Amino acid sequence: MAQSPHDEVSSTLFRAPPEVRGQVIIDKNPGVSCVVNKTNEIDNTYRNFKMEVLAGEENMVAKVKENGVSYEFDFSRVYWNPRLSTEHMRVVQQVQRGATVFDVFAGVGPFAIPAALRGATVLANDLNPESHRWLQHNVKLNKVATKVRTFNLDGRAFIRGPVRQELPALLKTEAEIHVVMNLPALALEFLDAFRGLLDGAPCCDTNLPTVYCYGFSKDEDPKKDMMEKASKSLGFCLEGRCSVEFVRNVAPNKDMMCVIFAVPKEVLFSTEGDQTEEPAPKRHKCEETTE
Numbered sequence: 001m002a003q004s005p006h007d008e009v010s011s012t013l014f015r016a017p018p019e020v021r022g023q024v025i026i027d028k029n030p031g032v033s034c035v036v037n038k039t040n041e042i043d044n045t046y047r048n049f050k051m052e053v054l055a056g057e058e059n060m061v062a063k064v065k066e067n068g069v070s071y072e073f074d075f076s077r078v079y080w081n082p083r084l085s086t087e088h089m090r091v092v093q094q095v096q097r098g099a100t101v102f103d104v105f106a107g108v109g110p111f112a113i114p115a116a117l118r119g120a121t122v123l124a125n126d127l128n129p130e131s132h133r134w135l136q137h138n139v140k141l142n143k144v145a146t147k148v149r150t151f152n153l154d155g156r157a158f159i160r161g162p163v164r165q166e167l168p169a170l171l172k173t174e175a176e177i178h179v180v181m182n183l184p185a186l187a188l189e190f191l192d193a194f195r196g197l198l199d200g201a202p203c204c205d206t207n208l209p210t211v212y213c214y215g216f217s218k219d220e221d222p223k224k225d226m227m228e229k230a231s232k233s234l235g236f237c238l239e240g241r242c243s244v245e246f247v248r249n250v251a252p253n254k255d256m257m258c259v260i261f262a263v264p265k266e267v268l269f270s271t272e273g274d275q276t277e278e279p280a281p282k283r284h285k286c287e288e289t290t291e
């Protein structure tokens with residue numbers, strides 16, 4: 001049966017339909033495919049196909065608009081997934097003017113830049129120098145340079161550096177604090193960086209940061225699985241203290257999920273520091289109650 005441009009083709013390479021041949025067609029990230037037309041704009045109609053460069057120069061620099069915001073980047077060197085546009089919007093819509101957003105794995109800016117456009121102050125980080133470069137580019141492109149500071153650090157170093165530096169003053173205000181962690185394969189493991197983050201600072205629990213941490217789950221109960229993984233990494237039981245959202249199905253029996261919680265004051269102000277080996281005592285309580 002002939003394939004229509006709207007079919008999902010995930011495993012076989014699909015040759016572009018005649019009307020788009022000769023244009024630049026790319027597929028560098030598994031599961032993420034787009035057509036780039038002659039003016040370098042991505043046509044999402046074809047985004048579900050695996051494609052290849054058929055003709056023309058191999059120029060992977062593309063322009064894309066998501067939720068009304070423009071981004072430019074080299075598709076072959078950074079992460080971009082048009083299937084996350086709804087999730088980007090869902091989170092950004094929760095950000096109010098005057099909020100502070102820490103984006104630990106910011107990519108080229110699809111959380112950071114819309115949040116800044118809504119009037120938030122944003123600290124956006126990415127370890128990949130290319131992502132960081134295009135993030136800076138997109139900050140300028142969208143004229144939010146006064147609202148966004150960018151960093152090129154490992155996520156844990158970002159939390160234990162710039163986030164730790166800013167938090168004490170922010171906790172004393174009423175302005176919202178959001179921490180976005182979209183690296184689903186690994187982000188849950190970075191939650192231990194919050195343990196004892198403000199050890200020694202005066203305890204203040206009226207305005208704790210809200211974390212949106214993404215992960216993959218193959219469990220038959222992905223919400224419980226996410227809650228347990230986040231609890232284990234934090235060293236604190238989040239049962240009854242978090243919500244878990246389904247984001248998208250990425251493969252048969254594999255879901256992308258987002259666990260959302262306020263970082264407990266017992267974690268932030270713990271005197272036990274950044275423990276990557278031994279869990280704090282409440283972890284055991286969580287395991288007992290959830291297994």
Ligand SMILES: C[S@@+](CC[C@H](N)C(=O)[O-])C[C@H]1O[C@@H](n2cnc3c(N)ncnc32)[C@H](O)[C@@H]1O
Nearest residue numbers: 079105106107126127128131153154155182183
């Ligand atoms: C799944 S992408 C998400 C990008 C963007 N937030 C989005 O929603 O499209 C994860 C990003 O984390 C970056 N990254 C990977 N490992 C990292 C680390 N250890 N520390 C900081 N950033 C990292 C990658 O370069 C990539 O841009």
